[in-house]
Amino acid sequence: MPSSLSAAPTSAPAATFPPPVALRGPQADPASRPQTRTVPCAAEPLGERVEITVDGQHLAFDWGHPWQLGTAAFWAELTRRQPRSGGHQLGETLADELAACMLGGFGIPAAVGLAAFDAVRDAGLLDRPPSVAEIERVLTAPLMVAGAPRPMRYRFARQRARRLASALAQLDASRPPEDPVALRDWLMLLPGVGPKTASWVVRNHCACDEVAIIDIHMHRAGLAVGCFSPAWRLPRDYWRFEDAFLQLAALGRVSAADLDACVWHHMQALGAAQQLLLAR
Template sequence: MPIPTLPATRKPTEVAVVDNCASRVLNACTCCTPVLWGEDWQLGTASFWIQQALEFPTGAGCHRLGNSLRQEIAACMLGGYGIPGPVGNAAFEVLRDAGLIDSHLDENLMVTTMSSLLAAPLHLGAGRWARYRFHQQRPRRLAAALSTFSAWEEVAEELSDTELRDNLMGLPGIGPKTASWVVRNHRASDAVAVIDVHIRRAGIAAGLFCRSWNLPRDYQKFEDAFLTWASYGSVSAADLDAAIWRLLSSLGSQGRAILSNNAIFSRPADANRSTCMSSES
């Protein structure tokens, strides 16, 4: 299948370069091949993703899946690894409409009822149906997380974004990515980053992440580099994250092919010019 050519945001002759830095050389560390910041019409460059973030629809609550922090926790836990976005959203809507998320039922009763509902086919709209892959495992984790969250739910909104993320990581079944996802969605936060496989691939191809970094071990390194990227491009970190995920998740394997074909944007190492973006910004 041919790789799709995405429309340029502007003609090359009309490009507006962030801080006149299209020729700036980026490299996450000394073991990585330096990559140019590039122009915003060049697929996969750091500048391209900044432009995508600028075009991402912003506004109050634009990232939210739920109407409350409790609902956001549920929506993000039901999505994520192994669950396509539409399926996770459909699972969340079923449990929300059944009143299982906002209630404070007995944990065992929640698990039994959630599992029963998620075992049935989920309606995705337009005549499409799908089954929820983890209809026994996820309800156990979700029920345990919601029960534990109840103990400090009343003071949750008093916490800073990073404090909230750290507290969410103490809930059963929630790691740094899911906790960051909840905070990003609920508060449109620019203090955290949701580092998943799509963001990792985009950052490596753009020269912002080191290929040797792994998740979840190096989550803090990924996050620090990502937040620097967004700050340098003068865009919301929440919008940059969402824009990358939206495009690459919709392209699937074609998106991976685009990112793996970015050799035209790289340049040989040059001791005088190959410096980390964070040290020059």
């Protein structure tokens, strides 16, 4: 279980933070997941050196102070300062959320994924199990993307159409579990749905803190914090990354879902300038 090692705290100047941005949401064997989970500490370990344990491996790192960019303390304080949006949902139903997350993700810019989801939903294709041809027809049409000067094309239209049609058909014919972690496991049985996409769906739909969305932005931020091992790889070690992240949120006494969203939105907004934030 994680424990904190005392370090002499130092006085800090007033913190300054980037302006908040609106919150909107971006195969491994479940049996291999580490079973450790942290117990929230009495107070955030500001200025201390902390240690977490993931699958028997001990990771020690400096928690830091909120004014120290890229530290655990920085991300925890930034999360607390984020305006609460009331949730991270992209749609109203599980089918909506599944479609939004499957149409986004790897290789698809966030704005393009959201535009594709809006087009599929506006075409009425989420009110019933659609065919591959119906989804592909929508995805191959030019998309109006927020912030883009002209319509854009959606990559992987045929591949995503096949996967989404199959996933929606299975969802319609099944009764998914209500428990968030059990639902995540069930979603991972669908074609084209790995742990990241399944966790994204569950985080949004269930509004829970029991899963984490580990993508490239979270990976980079966690490595800079020190809570991820450089030896871990995605997707092989997804459950180790998730366990470490959930312990980080608990130590910082913030919602894991809000911390996840905060890191993602600020990291993707920075783009190539991420290195300025993470280099310390």
